[in-house]
Amino acid sequence: MKSNAVGLWNKTLPVIIAGLIQACIGIGSLRHGKCVHGWSNGFGMSIDILVVTSLIDMYGKLDDIESASQLFNRMPTRNLVSWNTILSGYMACFLQGCAQLSSLCNGKVLHGSVLRRGLESNIIVTTALVDLYVKSGALKLASSVFDAMKEKNVISWTTMLMGLVQNGHAEEAFRIFCQMQEERVDVNAVTFVSLIHGCAYAGSLKKGRSIHAYLTRKGFLFDEILRTALIDMYGKCACSRSGLVEDGLNLFHTVRGEHGILPNKKHYACLVDLLGRAGKLEEAEALIEQMPFEPDSAVFEALLSGCQMHKNINIGIKTAHKLLSLDAMNPGIYVVLSNIYAEGGRWSEVDYVRDLMRKRGLRKTPGYSMIEVAYMVHTFLAGDDSHPYWDGIYPMLEDLRKQIEDSGCVPDT
DSSP states (O other), rough: HHHHHHHHHHHHHHHHHHHHHHHHHHTEEEEEEEEHHHHHHTTTTOOHHHHHHHHHHHHHHTOHHHHHHHHHHSSSOOOOHHHHHHHHHHHHHHHHHHHHHHHHHHHHHHHHHHTTTTTTTTHHHHHHHHHHHHHTOOOHHOOOOOOOOOOOHHHHHHHHHHHHHHOHHHHHHHHHHHHHHHHTTOHHHHHHHHHHHHHHHOOOOOHHHHHHHHHHHTTTGGOOOHHHHHHHHHHHHHHHHHHHHHHHHHHHHHHTTOOOOOOHHHHHHHHHHHHHTTTTTTHEEEEHOOSSSOOOOHHHHHHHHHOOOHHHHHHHHHHHHHHHHHHHTTHHHHHHHHHHHHHHTTHHHHHHHHHHHHHHOOOOOOEEEEEEEETTEEEEETTTTTTTHHHEEEEHHHHHHHHHHTTOOOOOO
């Protein structure tokens, strides 16, 4: 009877340990996984093929391919599952390398290898493929892989959403988020940071405030990165709305006051942007002078943008010269400085700045504008006529341009 109980325990224990390892994968905790690994060795499971294969799977999925490889190499017996597990780990690692290098060509070669080896059902490998394609700007290929995935987790969804935001497709990212909610995916902080950046990029204040309210209800606002993203979003959507300035200032102060977190350069750059857009340029300048560290170009760019928006020539010229001392090859700074000088009627300085741009081989990048209508953001690039309603929009723009010129307004140079 005792021997039967021992035999049953020996058969059951590997299954229990494998279940614990899968739980560590589920919560993404390498630390807990290593604890289970040590515990399994204590029970003499270091050569059990189920346990060791599960450990290889865990290390591969939690980005410790070196430990996975060491375990695989020490296995006295291997089966097809063991080989496929280590191969999937290596494949995901290679794909991540291609993504970091934006090596689309090599990534496609690996994609072909994934298909030939039947690894397209492996969630880690397919998520790595999506990551590769979005980082390489190949959104159609990314969507194709993503849509074909039979199984998706929060990392897969967030990878696709983040890629859409980074490639300027904020509306598509919002659609992905709606699908996540419909499928009851447990959204994490990384997902929300990407979504907030999408709101900031698209200038979609309604969506941004809706997400802020959701984060407040769910208790996500203890996350420092999320707070920074929200301040940045309010800054980019604020313009002259004092209520939004108050929202942003409250977020900035609670980072330190309620949670004891020292604001970093990103926090300050976001707050300067917020104040600058609202026309509070003296306050923004004073804030920069009070910073506990040297301001970088991001801080001064935020202030310069506000100076151009509100035509503050004195602060604008000072800020532009500080920026040029940090980043002399940024054409945008020269363009803004030229416009500021033009506002003040200082035409000799305008000519000097333009001549300096030509000598340094710098060219102005095309501008674009966005407008939100019925929760849909429309983007218009200078010289672009690809919008589906362009035939109706263009005559209206021409009519508006004539009315503006007739009223005596002259565009910036």
